[in-house]
Amino acid sequence: MLKLEHLSKVYRGGKKAVDDLNIEIEKGEFVAFIGTSGSGKTTALRMINRMIEPTKGKITINGEDVTNKNPVTLRRSIGYVIQQIGLMPHMTIRDNITLVPKLLKWDKDKKNKAAEELIELVNLPESYLDMYPAQLSGGQQQRIGVLRALAANQDLILMDEPFGALDPITRDTLQDLMKDLQQRLGKTVVFVTHDMDEAIKLADRICIMHDGQVVQYDTPDNILSNPANQFVKEFIGSHRLVQEKPSAKIVDDVMITPITISLEKSLDDAIRTMVQKRVDTLFVVDGQNKLKGFLSVENITSERHRTSSVADAMEKDVFYVMNGTRLQDSVRRILRRNLKNIPVVDANHRLVGLITRAHIVDIVYDTIWGDEQIENLPEEI
Structure with a gap:
């Protein structure tokens, strides 16, 4: 879909910000640009939508040379998310989300x-559409910034360190959200980051840059297993390099079967299931086994006086990961968030497994830290 051929940007004085860049990005692929400060990653990104004009080279999207398009028209056809979010403070969330569709002259009903469809995707109430940015938290504003890039249904989304200024928990949540939306909607994403863990977690392929040139362009697994040279090894960090021995790498290798309950059941049904299965948490699913929330002993205790329905008592804000997620990422999330477990869902949001804190203790040494000494492991385990 996106092809960069012999792309270069030379500034006054002969400084080469990007030097003969050649990569191809397939439709629906998530590609991360990463590198040292001044490596050219942001310049490369901004040349794609002609916010920076290349000195030489060619950029094609679906075979069409972008230099043949009006720059404004081009930018309206490409989603763009930056670190500063850029929400208009005097406009409602609805107007912020539909800013580009308005420029494209969509009618009111379509906008x-x-x-409404987009805000539902990020688990925010529809009532938020009529609020203003200042009434939302920083993390919620960042979600809206992501939605605005998706609102006009552009196939290509550019993201320039969009989560860099956020706290670790909010950042982790938004990374999961972006990856989930990208996979569900089939978007092509080019993502600039300075964080290798973020690149490994999100990207299908990573483009490592240094002094304006591509040092290695490959999948995260191949880069971790076979770094191209000493620079890449040092840039990755020895703690991330894959150990040369067989081990579980993704959540699918170690997940167990979760105990579920359907939406229409009662709290009495839930209690009986908990007692029978000897668990303190049930995962709530609909008729298609799609994850809708979870129900804990604490939920039942606090809500039983108010309702007898699982659907009314359950906690809807449930943290989950997609199948195929790297096990190392899931371990970090469990420790960082102090979670007891993480449900695993497929691309259709169907519940397919469960990663538990207790379960990973037996596998974490071999799988994640290899032969490191126990005293070097996180104390939370």
Whole structure:
């Protein structure tokens, strides 16, 4: 879909910000640009939508040379998310989300429908559409910034360190959200980051840059297993390099079967299931086994006086990972968030497994830290 051929940017004085860049990005692929400060990653990104004009080379999207398009028209056809978010403070969330569709002259009903569908995707109430950015938290504003890039249904999304200024928990949540939306909607994403863990977690392929040139362009697994040279090894860090021995690498290798309950069941049904299965948490699913929330002993205790329904008592804000997620990422999330478990869902949001804190203790040494000494492991385990 996106092809960069012999792309270069030379500034006054002969400084080469990007030097003969050649990569191809397939439709629906998530590619991360990463490198040292001044490596050219942001310049490369901004040349794609012609916010920076290349000195030489060619950029094609679906075979069409972008230099043949009006720059403004081009930018409206490409989603763009930056670190500063850039929400308009005087506009409602609805108007912020539909800013580009408005420029594209969509009718009112079409714009409203897009805003309502998108805000549902990020688990925010529809009532938020009529609020203003200042009434939302920083993390919620960042979600809206992501939605705005998706609102006009552009196939290509550019993201320039969009989560760099956020706290670790909010950042982790938004990374999961972006990856989930990208996979569900089939978007092509080019993502600039300075964080290798973020690149490994999100990207299908990583483009490592140094002094304006591509040092290695490959999948995260191949880069971790076979770094191209000493620079890449040092840039990755020895603690991330894959140990040369067989081990579980993704959540699918170690997940167990979760205990579930359906939406229409009662709290009495839930209690009986908990007692029978000897668990303190049930995962709530609909008729298609799609994850809707979870129900804990604490939920039942606090909500039983108010309702007898699982659907009313359950906690809807449930943290989950997609199948195929790297096990190392899931371990970090469990420790960082102090979670007891993480449900695993497929691309259709169907519940397919469960990673538990207790379960990973037996596998974490071999799988994640190899032969490191026990005293070097996180104390939370």
